[in-house]
Amino acid sequence: MSNFDSAALARQAVAARKLAYAPYSRFLVGAALMAEDGSVYLGGNIENAAYSVCNCAERTALFKAVSEGARRFAAIAVAGGAEGTPEDALPFCTPCGVCRQALYEFGGDELPVVLAYGDGQHKMMKLSELLPLGFGPKDLA
Numbered sequence: 001m002s003n004f005d006s007a008a009l010a011r012q013a014v015a016a017r018k019l020a021y022a023p024y025s026r027f028l029v030g031a032a033l034m035a036e037d038g039s040v041y042l043g044g045n046i047e048n049a050a051y052s053v054c055n056c057a058e059r060t061a062l063f064k065a066v067s068e069g070a071r072r073f074a075a076i077a078v079a080g081g082a083e084g085t086p087e088d089a090l091p092f093c094t095p096c097g098v099c100r101q102a103l104y105e106f107g108g109d110e111l112p113v114v115l116a117y118g119d120g121q122h123k124m125m126k127l128s129e130l131l132p133l134g135f136g137p138k139d140l141a
């Protein structure tokens with residue numbers, strides 16, 4: 001795993017929950033994606049009256065980063081919970097299956113995924129633990 005401050009990235013994910021537009025689920029998710037050069041891209045979930053159009057925080061951050069030229073990433077941190085949940089009571093929020101696949105394209109098996117919860121606590125996993133046997137660019141080579 002690359003060298004980065006996982007606690008700091010987790011805090012940025014918690015702060016990124018403020019960016020969420022989630023008037024339907026009222027479940028606010030924040031993501032902080034660190035590119036290899038240390039730049040951090042933040043994202044919140046973006047919902048839509050046509051529910052199927054909702055975009056998760058992780059993909060908001062990923063698409064911001066990729067659309068600005070970033071291709072390789074050091075880590076992503078995620079924090080989520082119902083609106084009004086105090087930061088010291090946030091549960092684990094794990095990336096959905098679609099986000100795991102989207103991240104796999106650029107992060108591969110080794111991408112560290114920092115799951116923020118509670119008051120400044122976090123758990124770190126590799127993407128391969130969340131998405132075993134992922135299908136990615138290598139499979140089309």
Ligand code: THU
Nearest residue numbers: 025027029045056057094095096
């Ligand atoms: N959501 C995320 O943004 N990321 C996750 O990891 C899980 C779910 C969003 C999607 C939707 O806007 C809301 O949380 C409830 O599912």
